[in-house]
Amino acid sequence: MSDVVTYSDGQPFPGVIGRTADESSPAWPTPPRAPEGAPNVLMFVLDDVGFGQLSSFGGLVETPVLDRFADNGLRYTNMHTTALCSPSRGAILTGRNHHSLGLATIAETSTGYPGYNAILPFDKGMLSEMLLPHGYNTFLVGKWHLSPPEHETPAGPYERWPLGRGFERFYGFLGGDTNQWYPELVYDNHSIEQPAQPEDGYHLSADLADRAIEFIQDAHVNAPDKPFYLHYCTGAGHAPHHVSKEWADKYKGKFDGGWDEYRRVVHERQLAMGILPAGTELSAHDPDVPEWETLSEDARKVFARMMEVYAGFLSYTDHEFGRVVSFLEEIGELDNTLFLLISDNGASSEGGPVGSLNEMMFFNNVPESMEENLRRIDELGGPNVFNHYAWGWTNAGNTPFRRWKRETYRGGTTDPCIISWPDKITARGEIRTQYGHIIDLVPTVLDALGITPPATIRGVTQAPIEGVSFAHTFNEAEAPTLHHTQYYEMFGHRSIYHDGWRAVCPWPGPTFTEAAQKGRHYGSPIDAKVLADIEANSWELYDLTTDYSETRNVAADHRDKVVEMIGRWWAEAGKYNVMPIDGSMLQRINVERPTIAKPRDRFVYYPGGSPVPFSAAPKAYNRAFSISADVQITEAGAEGVLVAHGGRVGGYSLFVKDNRLHFVYNFLGRDFFTISSDTEVPVGEASLRYEFEPTGKPDFTVGKGVPAIGQLYINDKLVGAVDMPHTVPNIFSSEGLTCGHDGGSRVAPDFYHDDFAFTGTLKRVTIDLSGEDLIPDSETDLKVAMARQ
Template sequence: MTQAPWSEYRPGQQFPGVVGRTTEESSPAWPRPVRAAAGAPNVLFIVFDDTGFGQFGCYGSPIETPNLDALAAGGLLYSNMHTTALCSPSRSCIMTGRNHHANGMAAITELATGYPGYNGQIPFENGFLSEMLLQHGYNTYMVGKWHLMPSEQESAAGPYDRWPLGRGFERFYGFLGGDSSQWYPDLVYDNHQVEPPATPEEGYHLTEDLVGRAMSFIADAKQVAPDKPFFLNLCPGATHAPHHVPKEWADRYRGRFDDGWEAYRERTFARQKELGVVPADAQLSPHDPDVPAWESLTPEARRLAARMMEVYAGFLSHTDHHIGRLVEFLKETGEFDNTLIMVVSDNGASAEGGVTGTTNELQFFNNAPETLEESLARIEEIGGPETFNHYPWGWTWAGNTPFRRWKRETYRGGVSDPFLVHWPAGIRARGEVRDQFAHIIDMLPTVLDVLGIEPPATIRGVTQSPLHGVSFAHTFDDAGAATRHRTQYYEMLGHRAIDHDGWRAVCPWPGPSFEEAERPFGTPITMADLDDLDAHHWELYHVDEDIAETRNLAQEQRSKLIEMIALWYVEAGRYNVMPIDGSVLQRIMTERPQITEARTSYTFRPGTQTLPAAVAPRLLNRPHSVTADVEIPPGGAEGVLLCQGTNAGGWSLYLKNGHLHYAHNYVQRTLHHVASSEGVPDGRHTLRFEFEPTGAPDIAHGKGAPGRAQLYIDGRLVGETDMPVTTPIAFNPGGMACGANPGSAVSPDYQAPFRFTGTLHSVTVDLSGDLIVDAGSEMRMHMARQ
């Protein structure tokens, strides 16, 4: 190695060179570039979404995940890893090594309230692993789902300091919110929106795109600096709804789930014992009160539910396949052996599909569920570009085998998740199971431990808070090592629990199941409720001997239970858990600080970014108008002027065949359409749509306000129709776009993106009247997007 003709010094130190009157009598020195330690490993996190303990093949599932299984066989499988029970809170723990309330992430940011543990804004004193590794010479890449900032900040107006590039990631490609279509995703590249590079008809799928982008990020840097390590946080949308996958992947599972969810649990549990994932003497949790017996379903309902599970299984296997592409890329580039890989899910399997499942979640959000007959008519479309599907919660329960319950609840089905570690260059053990207790706040400290890095005292001038997690690196090559994480609290929407030295106390809210609860999910907790809960409703389990929480020892071990309750309150006081809040509707309705004042007029221009639903004007159930200032060239023009939503539901104002059109897609069930009676002539014109409600909405029954739709050209009425029902609550996805329809077409009358071919100067949306909303239905939508 050639000796450089200069010396280097750390920035901030005194200049060690010589400065004379000329360069002849001077000697140079340079600030030392940030370089990683020689041989430092790459770090790869793969964070699944809504994937249960019993859904990877290596955890006993009949679903095929050969690439994940290979990572387990070549590394370590942890059987006692824990999360927060919800997506954004868990992801904040992974990135910061701090508990979710200390991150301001008591729940999702859509439910933020004005308390330190609940405001949805991760404080900058809780630095991200990406920010830490930047200081030590790493490239840092974020690919996939983010959902770690207030949704009101997702627009082009920012602020951008909580976007991935504001939190230590040098490159970003993915989506900012809680979920996205796998066929037509809402993509952001670094700090700006982009369109998918291909269409579903051309073979596009988000997972393939994300993995390809991750590989390109790595390759871009390695061709210049081959010895520079990277940190990649890969967060596919899988296996969150919508369960979108090419049909051939779902068809691989034809008939394999026809015997139902109870049979799935029994098979998976037996296999878990064979693999050593659960103890040989473990007991399977009992049948959940909210899940109907498979045999109680009609043959048609069983056929539909089985197909929904086939699609889910194909989705997971398809994701595993593309993870295999990344693994092969790391092997081909010589990076695989020295890459520390950690694979985890953010919470247990999700029950937001409801008891029957759905082919279009937008119907569920809008209280307009399809009938069994309607679902069966679309059975072969499930998983494809025309659906936005989710399976029934019987499969959720099965996917969390052997545990009880699911996502959003702090029983083990909500908080116990698969976790794999693979690092051939750093771990001698191969194919072993580790049963030490761990929590996702331990991932960051473990990475720092194996890298020999101390947590930074400051990041960009901000003094850092202490880490809450502890390293489990000492368990890598010692199966018998004791856990160093002895106590962990949980709280999610008022549902509480605590683990301590092999014991577990749980206080469910509003009850152990929906059937057993006396009040609905999302009910606020009063002081009287809290006193009653603490006195009578905590449960106690010795999970060292009863992993699936089957034997409640609250009466027999009263003193132990009191000790655990007291310990929960100690931890709650330490980590900003107070005030305990079981509400959901009230949180959704909370007014939060916005970057602009409320207004009733919005102006849009073509070529601008799609406006996220959180900051778009809310048109439903109220009088409104949409006015476009256009210039039509000789020969005419066509295309979208303004639209919102997707083929799952939305509305569009557009020109076609020389006429002005408006279409309202009511949750894929009905298309209300009106066209102008005359064509739009050449020249500059004002084109206008008006909606005037003619009745009240029936939100509880999925019906938005009926109304009169009218079209105007230069102030002249040229078309009208009465719409007997409109969308009552929301569009999801619900972005608003000017001058084109990105993604899937709102109306089957045209093919997306159907860009306007004339000159569109502006489009103005004007609102008047009172906004009518249904907080309960919005709550279900926000929670389902986690």
């Protein structure tokens, strides 16, 4: 037994301090140690996975590793989220409502109101910050998406990155999604290149599992008794649905019956498994979704393959996570691990009615093409696309509920939840039906660990946790529900739960089809006149005690209850910073926000630096701009990328190849506008330049940015031009900008396949968005340059 004397912070020094050491006795500040036998905590957060997709919840996607936790623990079938990723992730980590955190929506659509600004306050601490003083290691792998985009550059500030919010180690991506074959990786507080390439077998799901094992192992070998908290946030099943053909082919033919048959089969399975209360009806066929039997053979073929790829993606993620589970079992830590699984929202409809080869088309309002989807069907899941399934599968994935992500019907907010802790939860394979919300996860973990929520964190007085613990239900199936009231709001779509009743005020309408009949659409703003109309006419009411899946609107029969529920919603909204109600989308994306750097039109980049996140890269959309590269070419020549922005699914690249200057403008992986210089790049110092000059107006309604002329210059002489009838209106890609090479996936795959680093001397690249420095050209010069392309 150690003779070391220790004392806690705030206690008097218990040793003796004399004039000399021989007259003194030492004492040490107590190191943070968890109580004997304290459990590990593993929070597994899925992305865009609906209530009816996982096999443990009656779905047809096989996830045997997660099934093992369900079989050894509990399935909570009445658990709810906010209906969107960042808001849910903030609530999961803090135990507070998303508007309380400033996370009304994702940070990319933040606005200048307390509930909407995406600046997470420090008085709402995260579970990681709460567990650190109690002797826990804290690790996060995977998706973060909780920093304002303007904070995500190497210029910081870093205080709202994972390591600034209590995580000791981080490996993953900061944004909302990333290419699973070519991810934008951050290790702790710095960007890194991925450790291998897709052709070498690389995939992010495997990489995250490797890193999780490394973090746990590093700590375990040095302090075997020290517990850990691992926040594991896979990219699955958010777009892009990336997975190898081998895994997608495991589901070959399984979804040929279509989404209507899927809903029927899964609904029956859920009833048989007890996931749903007896008598729960399947929600009506959604008018936004075509009936499977009405589709052409080609359409069915494409749609079935999209679901095969999605299912393969989830199954592969489950398989890779299984390696982490096996490692925990090997070191004897699995049974004393409190495991919690949750998805951040219901299944996603961002693939639109016909699915997508490139999710960026959704964010640019570009119509999808069934013909193109069919032509490229064999590429689904691979590195050349950024694919997402059609929203028929979204609706099916949320069986038995209606609607989907971003909407506050149960299809958007009710999600699978599994909790397992073999050492302390005696129940095995049981179902819990108590109402819960993700703000309840933090207080439940603290309760299970016997930890009181901290009054302060790093000197900041903490606001009350807004969720309630449901740890009392772990071993008591009939324990009462303690969470009685919960509001919801997402892009103006609102609802509220109270003691078995649910009121919903859908925006822009119950479905897009019904909304269109009133001249409304997704993203329509809500003004005072519209609000008065929907308050008076749009609220629906459901009695969940007899109608678990929201199939019978009883508002007309219970007007007093409707009025009561509306009053409750407004009371909750006032309490948690929900106002102002905002139904807009495009306006929010393009709102002006304060930036860390002063506003500027001129950006200078140097080779060898970290990638610039897409949110911080120059917004070269629908405006005149120029790119200038100052280089030095030796007699031996040089080649490579000078600057690249975006990736395979959209962007641009300025590069030298075969002694010629080239520029490729990649329109969302669909159209490529290419210029090659008609003269060689000279030896010695040279100025290599590209200019973008708009020639008309954009048409955002059909996803077309300004038409433009692109021009190449060598030492201010026009050497090539191309006419571009349309350009990207809003966002190239979730990949950012790199100088001196093309990081991530390749913008110009027909010209180069690796990062094509520049082999000459690249002094700097300057991007000027002012449009004031464009070189004047005669009409004749321009015609000659374009004729040579």
